[in-house]
Amino acid sequence: MYRAVALWALRSGIDLDDMLRLEQLAREARIEFSGDGVRLNGEDVTSAIREPNISEAASKVSMVPGVRRAMREEQRRIGASDSVVMEGRDIGTVVFPEAQIKIYLDADPEIRAGRRARETGETVDRVAREIAERDHRDRSRAEAPLTQAPDADYIDSSGLTPDQVEEAILKLVRKRVSN
Numbered sequence: 001m002y003r004a005v006a007l008w009a010l011r012s013g014i015d016l017d018d019m020l021r022l023e024q025l026a027r028e029a030r031i032e033f034s035g036d037g038v039r040l041n042g043e044d045v046t047s048a049i050r051e052p053n054i055s056e057a058a059s060k061v062s063m064v065p066g067v068r069r070a071m072r073e074e075q076r077r078i079g080a081s082d083s084v085v086m087e088g089r090d091i092g093t094v095v096f097p098e099a100q101i102k103i104y105l106d107a108d109p110e111i112r113a114g115r116r117a118r119e120t121g122e123t124v125d126r127v128a129r130e131i132a133e134r135d136h137r138d139r140s141r142a143e144a145p146l147t148q149a150p151d152a153d154y155i156d157s158s159g160l161t162p163d164q165v166e167e168a169i170l171k172l173v174r175k176r177v178s179n
Contacts, residue, residue, distance in 0.1 A: 001029075001031050001071050001074065001075070001088075002058040002059075002061055002062040002067070002071060003038075003049035003050075003054050003055070003058040004029060004031045004038060004040040004045060004049055005022065005025055005026045005029055005031075005058075005061050005067060005071070006049075006054055006057035006058040006060070006061040007040065007045055007048055007049050007054055007057075008025055008029060008040060008041070009021075009022055009025055009057065009061060010053070010054070010057055012025070016057060016060045016061060019064045019065075019066060019067075020066070022061055022064045022066070022067050023064060023066025023067055023069075023070060025067075026061075026064075026066065026067040026070035026071060027070045029041065030042070031074070050119070050120075051120075052120050052122060052127075052130070055130065055134065056130060056133075056134065059133075059134040059137050059138060060137070062089075062138070062141075063137060063141045063143075065142075065143045068090075068143050068144055072094065072095050072144075075088075075091070075095045075096075076095065076096075079095075079096060087105075089138055089144075089146040090144040090145075090146070092104070092148075092149035092151075092152050093144070093147060093148075093149045094144040097149070100176060101153075101172065101173055101176050101177075102149050102151060102152035102153065103152060103153050103154075103155055103169060103172060104148040104149065104152040104153070104154045104155070105155050105157055105165070105169075106154065106155070106156055106157065107156065107157045107158045108156075108158040109128065109131060109132065109135075110124075110128065111157075111158045112131055113127045113128035113131055116131065153172050155168050155169065155172075
């Protein structure tokens, strides 16, 4: 969702320091999800929001308190109407602190950089710097900083394949649902 707002801001030529305009965009954005797709104001932006410049812009946009409030309201609206799985850096701590199942999925920074570099075609060094900067921004922001919820299960995916990560998550879900 933050990536979609960042994309719209960049396309509209809005300064990422213009907190009022960014909040306005976040409140006006029509962000929809279907399958693996993301639509912004009716346009499929699934690929566009994965561009490297959008990652950095999304991290900056997400620091704006008004944007966070708008996205939190929308996430809660979605969660109130359906059973959902959501991922994000504050989903378990701020958006849904009472969620039945919370997972803090992590990986060694070098592994994360390698994975992202393979996705984007950028160098691992460049991606590692971008990830470190984003993590620092997200951990030190005043509103909803990145932190593990005390009741979240921790999964280190460093040495796991995507299928193994999925199985580890499903194992936790089965355990929580059956108790």
